[in-house]
Amino acid sequence: MTKVIVLDPGHGGKDPGAVANGLQEKKLVLDIAKRVRKELNDQYSGHRVILTRDRDQFVSLQKRCDIANQAKAACFVSIHVNAGGGTGFESFVVPNAHPRSAGLLQRNIHQAMAPVLKKYSMRDRGRKVDTQAASRRIHVVRATRMKACLTENLFIDAKKDAALLKKSSFLAEVAAAHADAIARTEGLKTKAKSDPKPADEWIRVSVNGQQKHAFQKRESVLSFVRDHVKAGDTVDIKR
Ligand SMILES: [Zn+2]
Incomplete structure (x- = not known):
């Protein structure tokens, strides 16, 4: 009512x-x-x-x-x-x-x-x-x-x-x-908050000093990094 x-x-x-x-x-x-x-x-x-x-x-x-x-x-x-x-x-x-x-x-x-x-x-x-x-x-x-x-x-x-x-x-x-x-x-x-969701957080990964990929899912970052580390690359993660 x-x-x-x-x-x-x-x-x-x-x-x-x-x-x-x-x-x-x-x-x-x-x-x-x-x-x-x-x-x-x-x-x-x-x-x-x-x-x-x-x-x-x-x-x-x-x-x-x-x-x-x-x-x-x-x-x-x-x-x-x-x-x-x-x-x-x-x-x-x-x-x-x-x-x-x-x-x-x-x-x-x-x-x-x-x-x-x-x-x-x-x-x-x-x-x-x-x-x-x-x-x-x-x-x-x-x-x-x-x-x-x-x-x-x-x-x-x-x-x-x-x-x-x-x-x-x-x-x-x-x-x-x-x-x-x-x-x-x-x-x-x-009222349901009408403000937009916080901007999706991208995780950027660079390999050997070059940005290779941007990820939204933590799991995908982990497997990507694991593979490169195994291959002996230098991996850098930025938020
Ligand atoms: Zn009055």
Whole structure:
């Protein structure tokens, strides 16, 4: 069965989300979400990725949930950038919906993010469980009927965080971590490697200083060499 993964880039259109340091949350999260989709589609099979928006467009919180519920998604990840005077990465789930599977998704996300955060000396602020039923930001994790997690990827209003958010390479690593975590949670299959087989390894043999033969099979080399050595030739083998 094809698993549906819904990625939810926060905000959009008239709602820019957090804005600071020349950055807009709505743009950053759309960028990250598209990278997560590409990563999932490039590396894994057996799933379908839906974005709740794939352009700069306003989508209500309820509409985002409806998209995921109607698609009978297996997994919902809402992607945000934080603001308000902190630094680092954190995520939210709600306790009532799918406590165990959402917890697993959240754990996998933090585990996949750990090396990225470490590399850039960014703080993991922790896996949070949002218990405030009225909290607006978690509406999407509460009203979706599948495991759901909301990630807050650094603080747009912190200088050090914003500097990283401006780096395309950093966004790519964040996206890859999200994709890895989703794939692990959903047990997605890695695509059969499409890269060509390593070039066939030829073994070249020269006899008395002249290249005589190139072999692919070890056994043929051995018998060839044995015969020449018996005949008193000088045999040289190169890879
Ligand atoms: Zn947000």
